[in-house]
Amino acid sequence: MSEIYVVGGSDFTLGFYLTGIRNxxxxxxxKDVERTFLKLSSNTxxxxxxxxxxxxxxxxxVLKKKVENSVKPITVVLSEDDSSQDNLRDMVKRSIxxxxxxxx
Numbered sequence: 001m002s003e004i005y006v007v008g009g010s011d012f013t014l015g016f017y018l019t020g021i022r023n024x025x026x027x028x029x030x031k032d033v034e035r036t037f038l039k040l041s042s043n044t045x046x047x048x049x050x051x052x053x054x055x056x057x058x059x060x061x062v063l064k065k066k067v068e069n070s071v072k073p074i075t076v077v078l079s080e081d082d083s084s085q086d087n088l089r090d091m092v093k094r095s096i097x098x099x100x101x102x103x104x
Contacts, residue, residue: 002047002073007036008055016050031059037067046073053079 005023006016011023025040027033033055040046056064058078067075081101 004048005040005046005073007033007040007049007051009052010097012052012055024081027055030058034063037063041046041067041070041073043073049073049075051075051077053077 003023004021005025007025007027010026013026017024023035026034037049039056040049051055052100056067056075059067068077079097
């Protein structure tokens, strides 16, 4: 079974910890964010990495593209704006090959 990891600042990760997810990585510094994503993206036991747009914005461009295009582990980037739903839709479609959202 694939593992779920949550990566971000403590304000972001706290809610996930309270829901029972124990694979939490709190990162603040840019170098820690890069090191964490390099380590997690090469781990074949991880299926999903949940993070926020603030954390992803700290990644170098090349690594950010690698993370965004990865299928395993898939990285789900959550944000407070409306573009997050489109981002999630694209990730699900890329991961399973099916568009689950009904077109309006």
